[in-house]
Amino acid sequence: MSLPTFDELWQKLCSGDESVEIEAKRADEVGKSVLSTVSAFANEPDRGGGYLLLGAARQENSLFPEYEIVGVRDPDKVQADLATQCREVFSVPIRPDIQVEQHNHRNVIVVHIPEAADHDKPVFIKSRGLPRGAFRRVGSTDQVCTDDDIAMFYQARGQRSHDETALPDTSLDDVDARALQEYRRLRVETGTESELVGYSDEDLLYALGATAQVDGRVCLTVAGLVVLGKAMALRRHLPMTRVDYIRVEGREWVPDPDKRYQSIEKLGPLILTIPTLIGQVLEDIPKAFTLAEDGVRRRDVPLIPRKVIREALVNSVMHRSYQRHQPVQIIRYANRIEIKNPGYSLVPDDRLGDPGSKTRNPKIAAILHDVGFAETKGTGIRAMREAMEQANLSHPLFESDRERDEFTVRLLVVHLLSPADWQWLSQFKDCNLDNDDARSLIVIRELGAIDNAAYRSINHVDTLTASGRLRRLRDAGLLEQRGKGAATYYRPGGRLLAALGTPTPPEPLRTDTTALRSESAPLRSEFDGLRSELPDPVRSQLANLGRRATPEELDAVLIALACWKPLSLEELSALTGRATTHLRMRNIKRLLTAGRLRYLYPEEPNHPDQKYVAADQGGAA
Numbered sequence: 001m002s003l004p005t006f007d008e009l010w011q012k013l014c015s016g017d018e019s020v021e022i023e024a025k026r027a028d029e030v031g032k033s034v035l036s037t038v039s040a041f042a043n044e045p046d047r048g049g050g051y052l053l054l055g056a057a058r059q060e061n062s063l064f065p066e067y068e069i070v071g072v073r074d075p076d077k078v079q080a081d082l083a084t085q086c087r088e089v090f091s092v093p094i095r096p097d098i099q100v101e102q103h104n105h106r107n108v109i110v111v112h113i114p115e116a117a118d119h120d121k122p123v124f125i126k127s128r129g130l131p132r133g134a135f136r137r138v139g140s141t142d143q144v145c146t147d148d149d150i151a152m153f154y155q156a157r158g159q160r161s162h163d164e165t166a167l168p169d170t171s172l173d174d175v176d177a178r179a180l181q182e183y184r185r186l187r188v189e190t191g192t193e194s195e196l197v198g199y200s201d202e203d204l205l206y207a208l209g210a211t212a213q214v215d216g217r218v219c220l221t222v223a224g225l226v227v228l229g230k231a232m233a234l235r236r237h238l239p240m241t242r243v244d245y246i247r248v249e250g251r252e253w254v255p256d257p258d259k260r261y262q263s264i265e266k267l268g269p270l271i272l273t274i275p276t277l278i279g280q281v282l283e284d285i286p287k288a289f290t291l292a293e294d295g296v297r298r299r300d301v302p303l304i305p306r307k308v309i310r311e312a313l314v315n316s317v318m319h320r321s322y323q324r325h326q327p328v329q330i331i332r333y334a335n336r337i338e339i340k341n342p343g344y345s346l347v348p349d350d351r352l353g354d355p356g357s358k359t360r361n362p363k364i365a366a367i368l369h370d371v372g373f374a375e376t377k378g379t380g381i382r383a384m385r386e387a388m389e390q391a392n393l394s395h396p397l398f399e400s401d402r403e404r405d406e407f408t409v410r411l412l413v414v415h416l417l418s419p420a421d422w423q424w425l426s427q428f429k430d431c432n433l434d435n436d437d438a439r440s441l442i443v444i445r446e447l448g449a450i451d452n453a454a455y456r457s458i459n460h461v462d463t464l465t466a467s468g469r470l471r472r473l474r475d476a477g478l479l480e481q482r483g484k485g486a487a488t489y490y491r492p493g494g495r496l497l498a499a500l501g502t503p504t505p506p507e508p509l510r511t512d513t514t515a516l517r518s519e520s521a522p523l524r525s526e527f528d529g530l531r532s533e534l535p536d537p538v539r540s541q542l543a544n545l546g547r548r549a550t551p552e553e554l555d556a557v558l559i560a561l562a563c564w565k566p567l568s569l570e571e572l573s574a575l576t577g578r579a580t581t582h583l584r585m586r587n588i589k590r591l592l593t594a595g596r597l598r599y600l601y602p603e604e605p606n607h608p609d610q611k612y613v614a615a616d617q618g619g620a621a
Contacts, residue, residue: 071106
């Protein structure tokens with residue numbers, strides 16, 4: 001293939017920083033950092049690989065992305081070493097395309113790492129093994145693959161998805177007859193009736209992937225239980241698959257500790273709970289009224305279109321990670337609705353809304369598609385944007401957070417660019433704002449911050465364009481830049497703060513609902529009872545565990561708890577006061593790797609009732 005020249009890649013780098021397809025490195029030798037990037041470029045789906053620029057580096061102590069040519073002292077050695085390591089170090093040989101060029105009389109190397117075939121992924125560093133040796137390219141960073149990443153790669157190889165996992169302790173008695181009847185009714189109503197509708201219940205469930213056979217007996221799969229299972233069976237096997245609908249006063253999470261929140265919890269088969277949830281949310285949204293076609297009767301219409309609410313809710317339960325024992329949350333604030341589901345998006349941020357769909361849960365998605373709840377062609381996000389635009393509302397904001405392993409949709413209950421908004425914006429007319437800038441400032445006014453992904457989402461521009469426009473607003477004094485690289489975001493600058501009448505920048509409205517997750521009504525009493533059973537030495541350790549405890553101190557408490565009795569991730573989170581994602585990613589994985597913790601069910605790491613025990617404690621029989 002013909003590689004882009006160094007000059008072409010250099011121009012992209014300098015104008016838009018490192019990205020999902022470009023990485024700059026000094027690289028006088030091929031070290032761990034280069035190998036991690038090679039793995040990430042080879043693994044990232046549907047990107048065609050990526051480019052390494054060796055001999056280029058970001059300037060030290062530079063607040064903004066400014067790069068310089070440092071050159072490669074011995075380009076022959078570096079390219080030979082890289083080719084050798086790509087052939088020998090990884091789980092499959094990688095064949096990079098390498099070119100050496102000169103720039104300002106210095107040697108630079110352009111390397112194209114091709115994307116690996118699906119049957120070769122995940123590509124990992126053999127000496128590190130899985131998952132620590134496999135990486136994905138997320139923005140401008142190389143990140144260790146999560147369990148969901150590994151599952152996605154194996155799924156693409158033809159392996160079974162998690163929602164096809166059989167649950168041996170279930171049976172056909174755990175199917176909700178009302179849910180199965182509703183499935184049949186909806187198939188007929190939506191015009192998608194097929195020969196399946198004429199099948200017996202047992203044959204229909206098997207055809208849908210809702211059942212499987214284990215040791216000669218029929219049991220439900222994760223998909224079957226989640227979509228069609230009785231609430232009692234869900235509470236017994238997958239209690240955290242519920243959906244929490246929470247009303248919060250004001251614009252921030254729990255602004256008044258005396259008026260915390262109101263929570264409604266739904267746990268039942270998705271076929272029955274999805275319509276109930278949609279109705280509940282629509283009932284709470286402010287209404288506008290129109291006159292019916294006869295011009296006499298008044299008709300109240302939710303400000304946020306029903307189609308948008310339906311797509312957001314269905315996507316949250318369809319694409320969530322069912323390996324995470326954490327509920328979906330719908331949080332209703334005064335100015336917005338936030339829908340959070342465990343599991344980051346498998347589609348890259350800059351491709352959200354493009355045709356094509358990736359799902360963790362193909363069986364669940366197929367059943368919801370059968371009954372008209374979901375589309376499976378990747379057009380849902382585009383439909384949401386169009387519906388919000390037609391309603392003169394801000395486009396939905398999407399945030400995929402790999403560190404927290406969650407996906408968030410924010411729907412502002414605010415008309416976009418109303419006459420009042422234009423009047424407010426008129427005080428910045430000397431800044432020559434266009435419509436994209438205006439929309440962005442309205443979003444910042446409501447949410448307190450904006451980043452490149454949010455700007456792209458509301459204005460349909462590419463990464464480089466968004467970066468340039470945000471920097472222009474920063475240079476005009478309207479925004480203040482925070483963070484670096486992929487973590488860059490913008491808060492109100494001095495001039496915007498003055499217009500808002502705010503002496504100090506408001507904190508960005510990124511809701512930390514860790515407390516909510518562990519304090520939901522049905523579970524609070526269980527966790528309180530757990531605390532009361534703690535042995536005195538362990539209770540003392542917990543009492544002395546401060547919020548700023550070192551990782552070693554937290555590790556010691558986790559080991560002490562696991563020595564006491566097997567505990568789930570949610571129980572450890574509640575007892576230590578740490579977020580489940582924080583514990584899983586920063587502590588538990590490390591302790592498992594070091595052999596200090598063990599799974600209660602070592603043969604099934606994703607067992608729905610998985611718990612952790614200290615290394616010297618026994619596992620399940």
